[in-house]
Amino acid sequence: CLLSRTKPVPDVWYVLIGISGLEALHTWISIPICFMYTVAVTDIFLVFLIMTEHSLHESMYLFLSMLALADVLVSKATVPKMLFCGCVSQIFFIHFIFVAESAILLAIAFDHYVAICYPLKYTTILTSMVIGKIGIAATVWSFLICCPFILLINRLLYCGRKILPHSYCEHMGIARLTCDNINVNTIYGLIMALLSTGLDVMLIVMSYMMILHTVFQIPSWTARLKALNTCASHICVILIFYTPAFFSCFAHHFGGETVPCHIHILMANLYVVVPPMLNPIIYSVKAKQIQN
Secondary structure, X not given: OEEOOXXXXXXXXXXXXXXXXXXXHHHHHHHHHHXXXXXXXXHHHHHHHHHHOHHHOOHHHHHHHXXXXXXXXXXXXXXXXXXXXXXXXXXXXXXXXXXXXHHHXXXXXXXXXXXXXXXXXXHHHOOHHHHHHHHHHHHHHHHHHHHHHHHHHHOOOEOOOOEEOOOOOXXXXXXXXXXXXXXXXXXXXXXXXXXXXXXXXXXHHHHHHHHHHHHOOOOOHHHHHHHHHHHHHHHHHHHHHHHHHHHHHHHHHHHOOOOOHHHHHHHHHHHHHHHHHHHHHHHHHHOHHHHO
């Protein structure tokens, strides 16, 4: 990958060596990753379905179309790395789409909260205008958070190290190839992880605590289970999305030599292909309207 820079030094081509320590298995590992990528990009059909089918023009499905679109973009920004001219663009798109997807998951949690806690006000609270504003806010928020990553990468001095022990360009992976002090990059990455996705997780947990409080006030167990069943798909997607992502983030900052390189890279690969592959399946199983 060609890493663009602001310093007046020659351009450097970086060599991505894939999953360090498992070079002999790269061919076999590429088969399931290629399969997952193929399934993930079919999310675009779910976006098309929701946009064209009038009966699916509800807040839940509109948020789902945003999530599916984010899944397609994050897959295409990482798996076929030849789509991008350099590492910097790939770094930006990976972080931008990840933060946006986290915000969309928070929006879906809010959708469930309103549907269960304020069912009579649902249509008046989550109007098309409100949904559009939430989508714009998620995009702007992601852009503002991810732009500094590019500035922080470009300010560093590179001294000729070209081998990147990873299968795609990642912020801290590139930063560690420099000769400069990368404390600012490390601190900013950790703070942004806590303020963006970490805050999203806290708000999602709070929304589900209020949902549970409301559900357990319902006298009928059948009605309770029906209300909780509407949240099952979202909870599965949250666990699939955040678990490998947070593992990868904290392994970068605190793992050091305790986390083997190949484990870290495998987890980093999984969080960009597994959620996009499973999300449409999970939601389609639970949503009869999408099945129809």
